[in-house]
Amino acid sequence: MIKVLCTTETSLNRPEARRWRERMKLLEPLGEVVVVLPCSMRKPYSASKSHHVFTQATKGLQEAILTSPFGVCPREMEQTYPIQSYDVSTVGDWSREEIKITGECLKEYIGDHKVIAHVAHGYLEVCQEYLPQATFTCQDSKTTSPDSMTNLKNEVRKYNKLKSRARQPHMLRSIARYQFNTRDADQLVPDDYKLRGRFDRRLMQGDEQIAVLHHNNGLYSLNIKGGIILNEIGVNWVEIDFDMKTNTLFAPGVVDAHPGIIPKDEVVIVRKGEVIGVGKAIMTGNEMKKGEKGVAVRVRHRVT
Numbered sequence: 001m002i003k004v005l006c007t008t009e010t011s012l013n014r015p016e017a018r019r020w021r022e023r024m025k026l027l028e029p030l031g032e033v034v035v036v037l038p039c040s041m042r043k044p045y046s047a048s049k050s051h052h053v054f055t056q057a058t059k060g061l062q063e064a065i066l067t068s069p070f071g072v073c074p075r076e077m078e079q080t081y082p083i084q085s086y087d088v089s090t091v092g093d094w095s096r097e098e099i100k101i102t103g104e105c106l107k108e109y110i111g112d113h114k115v116i117a118h119v120a121h122g123y124l125e126v127c128q129e130y131l132p133q134a135t136f137t138c139q140d141s142k143t144t145s146p147d148s149m150t151n152l153k154n155e156v157r158k159y160n161k162l163k164s165r166a167r168q169p170h171m172l173r174s175i176a177r178y179q180f181n182t183r184d185a186d187q188l189v190p191d192d193y194k195l196r197g198r199f200d201r202r203l204m205q206g207d208e209q210i211a212v213l214h215h216n217n218g219l220y221s222l223n224i225k226g227g228i229i230l231n232e233i234g235v236n237w238v239e240i241d242f243d244m245k246t247n248t249l250f251a252p253g254v255v256d257a258h259p260g261i262i263p264k265d266e267v268v269i270v271r272k273g274e275v276i277g278v279g280k281a282i283m284t285g286n287e288m289k290k291g292e293k294g295v296a297v298r299v300r301h302r303v304t
Helices: 011-015 014-028 049-058 096-112 121-130 146-156 164-178 183-188 224-232 283-291
Strands: 033-038 062-067 071-075 114-117 195-196 201-205 209-213 221-223 239-241 248-250 254-257 266-271 276-279 294-301
Touching: 011 014, 011 096, 014 071, 014 146, 014 164, 033 096, 033 195, 049 062, 049 146, 062 096, 062 121, 071 283, 114 121, 114 146, 114 266, 121 195, 121 276, 146 221, 164 183, 164 195, 164 221, 164 276, 183 224, 201 239, 209 224, 221 294, 224 266, 254 283, 266 294, 283 294
Parallel strands: 033 062, 033 114, 239 266
Antiparallel strands: 062 071, 195 201, 201 209, 209 221, 239 254, 248 294, 266 276, 276 294
């Protein structure tokens, strides 16, 4: 997985960062309280020493990690590209622009939920300005100090912990919403789903595989069943008008394509309203539609 380098303030305008912040508007916290925590150099955050300390107190509650240039990362999204593979300084000195962009993203994600802000330095400035109603638990600007952790533990005891049977579908649907840029992507995770496998997790309904959730990037790759659901939602479709017999779809063969498609997106290939394949986009939707040469889609599964 390619590292996303975010070492200057201009990183706020990187396409990956802007897309992440925009799509966080589709996500919602689970439960009655959100614990806001600082990011760490190590990814995923839960592998860091500081987050090992935090999660002793916060496990079972909705956590939101504050980070620039991506704004906010709900804990359940921490293994999803690009948040799991960016490099950025965590010294805690934030510019006014970083505070503004991150604060607005955090405030929108939090909504009306109660907040415990366990933060210091620039992270604290963001929360004080944009979440003034939060309960602040950090002492002496040291989030992992014994006093700070005692405050955090005392505060989280006031709230009921979320059960894993609620957390897992919330995670799976949050990833789907982010990846396919719509709340309707919840439909990819039916109430009677099953998850199989240890690393690459197979998302199943009965004996049918909907998609695979990949360990290396935290994103789904679709099976035909998932393509049918995605087509019903009405996103990431690519329309053709011929009998596709290979696993490469070239741009001249595309009649029309969803304008929101970007390279590396999962797409569903449709002919006469029927799903005939799924794969990974190589071009944008507009490039597929207008292109006179080049590969549009690498096809993973075809209906034969």
